Amino acid sequence: MKVVLEHLTKKFPSRNKKAGKDVIAVNDFTFEIPDGKLIGLLGPSGCGKSTTLHLLSGLQKPTAGKIYFGEDDVTNLPAENRGVGLVFQNYALYPHLTVLQNIIFPLENRKGADKLSKEKMREMAYETAKLVQIETLMDRKPSELSGGQQQRVAIARALVKMPRILLLDEPLSNLDARLRLQTREEIRRIQCETGITTVFVTHDQEEAMSISDLIVVMKDGVVQQIGEPQQVYDDPVNLFVAKFLGTPPVNVFAAEVRAGELFIGSEPVLAVKGAPDGPVTAAIRPEGFLPCEDGRLTCALSRIEVMGRDVSVICTHPACENEAIRAILRSETKIVAGSDSVRFSLLASKVYIFNSETGERIPFDAE
Amino acid sequence: MGEKNLKGWLYLLPAILFLGAFMLYPLIDVLIYSFEEGYNFTSQTFHGVGTYNYSYVLHDPFFLQALKNTFILVIITVPLSTGIALLISVGLSSIKKLRELFQTVYFLPYVTNTLAVGLVFMILFQKTPYTDGFANLIIQFFGGQSVDFIDGPYWAKMFVLCFYTVWVVMPFKILILTSALASVRQDYYNAAMVDGTSRLRMFTKITLPMISPSLFYLVITGFIGAFKAYSDAVALFGTDLNAAGMNTIVGYVYDMLYSSGGYPSYASAAAIILFVIVLTITVINLLVSKKHVHY
Amino acid sequence: MNHTTDFEKMERAAAVRKKAVTVITYVLLSLWAVMVLFPFYWMILTSVKEYGAYNSEYIPKLFTLSPTFENYISAFTSVPLADYFLNTLVFTVVTTAIMLFVTVFAAFAFARLDFPGKDLTFTLFLALMMIPNELVVITNYVTVTDLDLRNTFAGLILPSVASVFYVYLLKENFAQVPNELYLAAKVDGTSDLKFLFRVLIPICRPTIVTITILKVIECWNSYVWPRLAADEESHFLVSVGIQKIRESGFGRDNIPAMMAAVVVISVPLIVLFLLFRKKIMEGVSRGGTKG
Numbered sequence: 022m023k024v025v026l027e028h029l030t031k032k033f034p035s036r037n038k039k040a041g042k043d044v045i046a047v048n049d050f051t052f053e054i055p056d057g058k059l060i061g062l063l064g065p066s067g068c069g070k071s072t073t074l075h076l077l078s079g080l081q082k083p084t085a086g087k088i089y090f091g092e093d094d095v096t097n098l099p100a101e102n103r104g105v106g107l108v109f110q111n112y113a114l115y116p117h118l119t120v121l122q123n124i125i126f127p128l129e130n131r132k133g134a135d136k137l138s139k140e141k142m143r144e145m146a147y148e149t150a151k152l153v154q155i156e157t158l159m160d161r162k163p164s165e166l167s168g169g170q171q172q173r174v175a176i177a178r179a180l181v182k183m184p185r186i187l188l189l190d191e192p193l194s195n196l197d198a199r200l201r202l203q204t205r206e207e208i209r210r211i212q213c214e215t216g217i218t219t220v221f222v223t224h225d226q227e228e229a230m231s232i233s234d235l236i237v238v239m240k241d242g243v244v245q246q247i248g249e250p251q252q253v254y255d256d257p258v259n260l261f262v263a264k265f266l267g268t269p270p271v272n273v274f275a276a277e278v279r280a281g282e283l284f285i286g287s288e289p290v291l292a293v294k295g296a297p298d299g300p301v302t303a304a305i306r307p308e309g310f311l312p313c314e315d316g317r318l319t320c321a322l323s324r325i326e327v328m329g330r331d332v333s334v335i336c337t338h339p340a341c342e343n344e345a346i347r348a349i350l351r352s353e354t355k356i357v358a359g360s361d362s363v364r365f366s367l368l369a370s371k372v373y374i375f376n377s378e379t380g381e382r383i384p385f386d387a388e
Numbered sequence: 389m390g391e392k393n394l395k396g397w398l399y400l401l402p403a404i405l406f407l408g409a410f411m412l413y414p415l416i417d418v419l420i421y422s423f424e425e426g427y428n429f430t431s432q433t434f435h436g437v438g439t440y441n442y443s444y445v446l447h448d449p450f451f452l453q454a455l456k457n458t459f460i461l462v463i464i465t466v467p468l469s470t471g472i473a474l475l476i477s478v479g480l481s482s483i484k485k486l487r488e489l490f491q492t493v494y495f496l497p498y499v500t501n502t503l504a505v506g507l508v509f510m511i512l513f514q515k516t517p518y519t520d521g522f523a524n525l526i527i528q529f530f531g532g533q534s535v536d537f538i539d540g541p542y543w544a545k546m547f548v549l550c551f552y553t554v555w556v557v558m559p560f561k562i563l564i565l566t567s568a569l570a571s572v573r574q575d576y577y578n579a580a581m582v583d584g585t586s587r588l589r590m591f592t593k594i595t596l597p598m599i600s601p602s603l604f605y606l607v608i609t610g611f612i613g614a615f616k617a618y619s620d621a622v623a624l625f626g627t628d629l630n631a632a633g634m635n636t637i638v639g640y641v642y643d644m645l646y647s648s649g650g651y652p653s654y655a656s657a658a659a660i661i662l663f664v665i666v667l668t669i670t671v672i673n674l675l676v677s678k679k680h681v682h683y
Numbered sequence: 684m685n686h687t688t689d690f691e692k693m694e695r696a697a698a699v700r701k702k703a704v705t706v707i708t709y710v711l712l713s714l715w716a717v718m719v720l721f722p723f724y725w726m727i728l729t730s731v732k733e734y735g736a737y738n739s740e741y742i743p744k745l746f747t748l749s750p751t752f753e754n755y756i757s758a759f760t761s762v763p764l765a766d767y768f769l770n771t772l773v774f775t776v777v778t779t780a781i782m783l784f785v786t787v788f789a790a791f792a793f794a795r796l797d798f799p800g801k802d803l804t805f806t807l808f809l810a811l812m813m814i815p816n817e818l819v820v821i822t823n824y825v826t827v828t829d830l831d832l833r834n835t836f837a838g839l840i841l842p843s844v845a846s847v848f849y850v851y852l853l854k855e856n857f858a859q860v861p862n863e864l865y866l867a868a869k870v871d872g873t874s875d876l877k878f879l880f881r882v883l884i885p886i887c888r889p890t891i892v893t894i895t896i897l898k899v900i901e902c903w904n905s906y907v908w909p910r911l912a913a914d915e916e917s918h919f920l921v922s923v924g925i926q927k928i929r930e931s932g933f934g935r936d937n938i939p940a941m942m943a944a945v946v947v948i949s950v951p952l953i954v955l956f957l958l959f960r961k962k963i964m965e966g967v968s969r970g971g972t973k974g
Contacts, residue, residue: 078582080581080582098694100578100584101582107582109579111575113578115594116598117597126585126593130589178583182583393799396796396798396801399788399789399791399792400788402788402789403788403789403845404804406844409841410826410841410842411811411814412811414820414821414822414826415818415822417822421822475711476711476712492957493716494719495956495960495963495964496719497719499952500904500949500952501904501925501952503904503926504922504925504948504949507941507945511725512725518741522725525743555719560967563967564968567968616815619906622906622926626926626930638907642907642910645824646911650824652821652822652824659817660818662815663817666815
């Protein structure tokens with residue numbers, strides 16, 4: 022099912038009545054979610070991603086704009102008639118019901134012609150349970166399950182009614198690190214098997230990047246960038262997106278463009294043809310540094326961390342806004358240890374420059 | 389170490405003195421009284437040990453009347469008050485405006501003197517030569533026959549007693565149920581709403597099971613409280629409850645003490661019978677709740 | 684689009700239903716509010732009606748145009764209402780004070796001190812919570828009579844002090860205060876008593892206020908024991924007094940004066956309630972039952 026958002030806006034009345042200014046949780050969101058894709062809504066807390074999810078589910082009504090499921094305008098349709106599956110951050114499993122009863126719960130709500138027989142409901146519940154691999158836990162109560170198992174039950178409950186779209190609200194945030202890895206692959210597998218259009222909300226960029234077909238980066242209710250994860254990572258539209266994606270984060274420098282050259286400090290470090298002169302903010306991905314005898318960026322070496330697969334060079338530079346510069350190199354790379362400085366040349370595709378004021382990306386031609 | 393031990397007991401001493409003298413000792417003593425036959429209050433003598441006191445109480449028509457009254461009161465008021473309280477609490481939690489005001493008003497009976505306000509109820513329901521009373525005014529308005537609820541037929545007196553009891557116990561029940569309802573997380577309702585659950589089903593399948601511990605707590609305390617009913621009856625019908633035919637078990641116990649000389653043996657036997665009844669009902673309640681209260 | 688109109692219709696129907704439910708809810712809630720408030724209104728109304736006017740109303744009126752305070756005066760002059768009131772005040776204050784003293788020390792011992800037999804004693808305490816008052820009242824009556832304490836304040840107060848439940852409530856609260864505080868105080872050479880008064884009691888003040896208020900309500904409304912312990916009017920409390928007034932006070936039919944007495948008796952607690960509404964309701968939901 023294709024999902025279309027048209028100029029979707031949600032305002033909340035301000036809590037402080039005297040100030041009287043509305044809080045805009047989602048501002049003019051327009052987007053078409055292609056059928057059968059997994060979409061990651063990504064942003065820091067308070068950016069409006071959860072509100073967007075609630076608007077999609079019908080738990081909240083938009084202030085303006087439209088939502089279409091396929092060809093149907095569902096903007097004013099209450100939650101119960103939208104046929105969405107929603108998985109809550111804390112799962113919201115009914116504590117007094119068994120796993121089986123929890124999964125059957127949505128099916129029992131059907132009335133009239135849609136009413137299902139007991140056997141049919143059981144069959145559907147077991148089918149879904151098999152999909153998320155919890156069919157052996159059906160008689161337990163939620164309190165007897167681990168976090169990961171509860172998560173699967175919550176997904177099963179959302180899937181059992183064959184939702185038109187599946188919504189996941191921070192589905193992994195209550196799990197420990199290892200389970201998180203496992204479960205996110207699991208979610209991807211389930212999504213691929215069912216082919217249900219899925220939207221999931223997260224503040225963890227790694228999570229979003231690893232399993233989404235498309236990611237939507239939001240900030241302060243405004244969509245910053247939409248695209249395939251790799252493309253957004255490689256080609257951020259502004260400083261916020263560049264900073265938000267990637268671990269370790271980008272290294273940000275105060276820099277200047279003079280006559281087609283990017284200067285960090287007094288050193289011209291990269292040719293940036295087509296960029297207008299003036300002060301800029303430069304961001305360099307950790308993998309954009311190449312140690313090189315005659316490299317033009319000279320940094321004070323702090324230490325080297327060997328991680329096995331690769332090596333992190335930690336160094337400092339007066340123009341850098343981060344506390345320390347972190348460059349990631351392949352472990353074969355030779356670094357002269359013992360010296361107190363290190364010289365880098367830069368990989369043009371891993372260097373972005375932004376307008377210092379607005380944070381907008383400034384395009385340039387690498388040589 | 390020795391000093392430290394002493395210190396702990398020293399801090400406890402006042403509590404132990406009070407509880408020992410006025411709770412623990414009486415507890416043992418009441419058992420003894422109940423088996424001492426022919427105890428004389430003034431000379432403090434008795435002439436035998438046995439179960440005669442129990443047999444006397446169980447054959448006393450006043451006790452049987454009290455037993456009947458108490459059971460009727462319990463059976464009517466406990467379900468009725470719990471049900472109405474649930475209805476009101478659900479209503480309360482569904483509104484925003486005026487909610488605090490309603491809550492405050494509903495709590496008022498809790499802080500009033502049962503005896504004093506009972507007098508108001510008596511006047512509202514009483515029929516005297518001077519006036520039919522307010523309750524009868526309403527009955528007449530709807531075309532009914534006026535009745536004296538205070539000195540009239542048994543069912544009418546029982547009705548006022550039940551009515552007043554419900555009025556008195558309501559604040560506590562509403563309070564407990566409103567906070568139980570508030571503690572059910574909104575997430576559960578959201579989840580159910582997305583799944584297209586009807587309001588009624590949400591109530592029976594989510595709300596009720598989730599507040600079932602509070603509900604059973606109320607039923608149990610309600611049973612215990614109603615079995616010990618006494619001052620409500622005094623407030624409405626005066627101190628001579630036996631004459632009014634409206635005595636309760638607790639009333640019977642105290643009447644045994646008030647009456648000239650006093651019969652602590654009979655009173656003890658009656659009190660222990662009451663205790664056994666309450667204990668049995670509570671155990672039954674707990675067993676039932678184990679089966680039905682989830683988590 | 685066909686769908687759209689359907690949705691709109693559904694929405695409108697849902698909105699109408701919601702509105703109807705809201706209206707019904709408010710009507711029912713108001714109905715119960717009237718049920719609760721009416722007796723209070725009635726007693727205040729009757730208390731300001733003139734004796735003659737009240738008696739001439741065969742059909743009682745719901746208002747009066749000529750309110751009078753006469754009844755309040757006669758409530759204080761023709762029956763010893765002021766004495767009842769004063770007795771109850773003394774009874775309430777002294778009982779509550781002793782209860783607080785006993786409870787605080789017992790709770791402290793259970794929560795913070797170590798001594799042999801503590802667990803057993805505490806279990807015994809908890810067991811006492813289940814003992815109904817009716818069982819112990821009988822012996823207490825005999826005890827107080829034997830000690831010649833009937834119709835004295837000592838006889839009224841002493842058996843009313845003990846409240847196992849409050850010890851339990853306060854002990855739980857004391858135990859929640861992190862043990863590090865106690866250890867830190869020990870290291871600084873603070874005595875147990877000083878720790879109790881300077882640290883524990885200030886931290887647990889809300890609970891102490893709660894149990895104080897609950898005990899005050901309990902004392903003010905108590906009826907059974909005061910009636911047993913005192914049969915002379917000089918030591919009547921308000922509950923017993925009002926019963927006496929009803930049976931022989933103003934002459935049976937001076938109901939306005941009777942209602943004035945009822946108002947006087949009810950006012951202190953209602954004022955207390957309105958002042959400490961949140962505290963009282965919270966305290967009661969944590970463990971006060973009535974009846």
